[in-house]
Amino acid sequence: MKDLLSAEVLKLRSTRTALGLFIAALLVSIVPAILVLVFVPAGGLEENGAPLTVLLGASIVPTLGLVFGILSMTNEYRHGTITYSYLVTPKRWQVIAVKLVVCFVVGVVVLAVAGALLVLVALVGYQVRGLDMDTGSILTVQAVKTVALILVTAGLMASFGVALGALVRNQPVAVAGTLIWALAVESIIFGLKPAVGQYLPFSAMEQVVSGALTMGPESEVGLDRPEAFLLSLAYIAVTSVVAVSTSMRRDVT
Numbered sequence: 264m265k266d267l268l269s270a271e272v273l274k275l276r277s278t279r280t281a282l283g284l285f286i287a288a289l290l291v292s293i294v295p296a297i298l299v300l301v302f303v304p305a306g307g308l309e310e311n312g313a314p315l316t317v318l319l320g321a322s323i324v325p326t327l328g329l330v331f332g333i334l335s336m337t338n339e340y341r342h343g344t345i346t347y348s349y350l351v352t353p354k355r356w357q358v359i360a361v362k363l364v365v366c367f368v369v370g371v372v373v374l375a376v377a378g379a380l381l382v383l384v385a386l387v388g389y390q391v392r393g394l395d396m397d398t399g400s401i402l403t404v405q406a407v408k409t410v411a412l413i414l415v416t417a418g419l420m421a422s423f424g425v426a427l428g429a430l431v432r433n434q435p436v437a438v439a440g441t442l443i444w445a446l447a448v449e450s451i452i453f454g455l456k457p458a459v460g461q462y463l464p465f466s467a468m469e470q471v472v473s474g475a476l477t478m479g480p481e482s483e484v485g486l487d488r489p490e491a492f493l494l495s496l497a498y499i500a501v502t503s504v505v506a507v508s509t510s511m512r513r514d515v516t
Contacts, residue, residue, distance in 0.1 A: 264357065264361065267352060267357060267358065267361040268361055268364075268365065270348075270351075271361050271362060271365045272365065274335075275335075275365070275369065278338070280331065280334050280335060280338060281331070281369065284327055284328075284330075284331040284369070284373060285373055285376075287327055288324045288327050288373045288374070288376075288377050289376075289377055289380060291323045291324070291327065292321050292323065292324055292377040292378075292380070292381055293377075293380060293381065293384055295323075296381055296384050296385065296388075297384065297388070300384070300385070300388030300389070300391075300392070301388075305392060305394055321374060321377055321378050321381060321413060324373065324374045324377050324417055325370070325374065325413070325416050325417040325420045325468075326420065326442075326445070326446075327373075328366075328369075328370035328373065328374070328417045328418070328420045328421035328424065329420040329421065329423065329424040329441065329445070330424065330438060330441075330442070331366065331369065331370070331421055331424060332362075332366045332370070332420070332421040332422060332423065332424020332425040332426075332427070332428065333424040333425070333427055333428040333434070333437045333438050333441060334424075334428070334434065334438070335362060335366055335424075335425060335428070336359075336362060336424070336425050336427075336428030336429045336432075337428040337431070337432060337433070337434035337437055337438075338434070340432045340433075340434075341434050345358075355507055355510050355511065356503075356507045359425065359426070359429050359503055359506060359507055359510075360503070362425045362429075363422045363425050363426065363499065363503065364422075366418075366421040366422055366424065366425050367418035367419070367421055367422045368418065369421060370417040370418040370419075370420060370421030370422070371414045371415070371417055371418040373417070374413065374414055374417040375414060378410060378413075378414075409472065412471055412472045412488070413472055415471060415492070416468050416469075416471050416472055419468050419471065419492075419495050419496075419499065420468060422499050423464065423468070423495070423498060423499050423502065424441070425503075426498075426499050426502035426503040426506055427441055427502060429503065429506035429507070429510065430502055430505060430506040430509065444465075445465040449463045449464075449465050449466055453466055457485075461485045461486055462486075462494065464495070464498040466485075467486065467491045467494040467495050467498065468491070468495045469491075470485050470486050470487075470488070470490075470491035471488055471491045471492050471495060472488075473485075474486075474487055474488050474491070
């Protein structure tokens with residue numbers, strides 16, 4: 264397993280997928296934050312504080328982690344390198360398990376770096392506009408807890424992407440189908456049938472951060488954070504097991 268981890272890290276260092284994810288994560292997180300700092304009225308910035316700017320910028324990064332996980336797996340099939348991986352390690356579940364772990368860590372690290380840069384951008388932006396920023400609001404227990412949960416969710420999304428990529432294998436289908444499901448289909452189902460939608464995979468991962476979702480002034484539906492976390496792990500595990508099972512009957516050459 265140690266050799267597999269080393270090989271997976273080498274792949275990340277020697278391919279453009281990880282670098283592309285990192286650059287994209289920084290761009291899609293920082294650009295919205297800069298736009299907010301430039302165009303939002305001073306009163307709005309002082310009222311909402313820096314955490315809103317930081318969370319707004321970081322919200323898209325977990326989705327990029329999902330895409331990265333899919334690409335890290337499907338690229339192996341697309342370029343034929345999966346054949347060598349399975350020849351070196353005939354136990355295919357080990358290959359997928361290592362990718363799950365590595366992509367989880369990559370998702371967490373990338374979002375952590377993006378978040379730190381966002382805080383710096385917020386500090387500079389407030390200073391440039393001559394506004395007072397309550398830095399204590401960034402360091403509250405609740406804010407730190409929210410950041411930690413978002414980091415975990417980014418890792419879960421990246422790992423789930425690996426499992427989906429191993430199952431589907433076709434890169435365009437896996438990426439397009441997953442994004443359509445995550446960004447559109449689940450939202451529609453949750454809006455129409457919240458009791459069903461709360462158990463869907465990306466809704467579950469969202470609830471790792473938010474907990475139960477409020478549907479009205481006195482109604483709340485959804486899972487608490489531990490339930491959402493365990494359900495997210497279950498989706499990753501089941502999808503990975505199915506992917507390994509089907510890969511045993513597939514020709515990878």
